Amino acid sequence: MNTLLLIEDDHRLAHMVGEYLQQSGFEVVHAANGLTGLRQLQEATTPVTLVLLDLMLPDIDGLEVCRRIRALPSTLAQTPVLMLTAKGDPMDRIVGLEIGADDYLPKPFEPRELLARIRAVLRRHQPGHALAESNTVLKFGALELDRNARSITVHGKACDLTSYQFDLLWVLAERAGRVLSRDQIMEAVRGRELEAFDRSIDVHMGRIRAAIEDDAKTPKRILTVRGVGYVFAKHQD
Numbered sequence: 440m441n442t443l444l445l446i447e448d449d450h451r452l453a454h455m456v457g458e459y460l461q462q463s464g465f466e467v468v469h470a471a472n473g474l475t476g477l478r479q480l481q482e483a484t485t486p487v488t489l490v491l492l493d494l495m496l497p498d499i500d501g502l503e504v505c506r507r508i509r510a511l512p513s514t515l516a517q518t519p520v521l522m523l524t525a526k527g528d529p530m531d532r533i534v535g536l537e538i539g540a541d542d543y544l545p546k547p548f549e550p551r552e553l554l555a556r557i558r559a560v561l562r563r564h565q566p567g568h569a570l571a572e573s574n575t576v577l578k579f580g581a582l583e584l585d586r587n588a589r590s591i592t593v594h595g596k597a598c599d600l601t602s603y604q605f606d607l608l609w610v611l612a613e614r615a616g617r618v619l620s621r622d623q624i625m626e627a628v629r630g631r632e633l634e635a636f637d638r639s640i641d642v643h644m645g646r647i648r649a650a651i652e653d654d655a656k657t658p659k660r661i662l663t664v665r666g667v668g669y670v671f672a673k674h675q676d
Contacts, residue, residue, distance in 0.1 A: 446476035616673035
């Protein structure tokens, strides 16, 4: 059974969400503030499969919690994080994605959508998860992607990306030389079309470029096609 850690100070909402997710087959552990949540994540006898993280917490905010999770030892640092954000506050979502959140869901939300997002993040995080059945290793000059190991190296050095960012990069790399719109990328990875005014793809691309490009400000691997989307360069140095 998957164990979810819900870090949420609204006890009424936490109870409602916890009951719904337990009925859907998850074990839910609740923490009412960020420091308690971090301690429970590190001391859990059963590994936490995913963290549901509210941004507005009474002690430290969700962004700081996410930063601290990503700074933990490797296994814990890779725990997927789904942020629950205030509706109409896109900057919090963007910053959350920039510091390593795997996805976000604005409040108020439908429990069924939350469940769908959780399942999608968990599918992406599974070691055997793959978007296609063809190549398992892609090489472009000094860049190498291993789909089965879900690892990325540049000049032999490992790159630190979230599971979702790995999938975004794989979608582009597997279609090297082909221009993809943001909607096409989102649909290939999440199985749904891009939401209106959703800038998450651009945020994640910035994170990916920072990890794999020699100079993220003048990228040579992931190129922006203005007004269309992105293309992964087929031929690289």
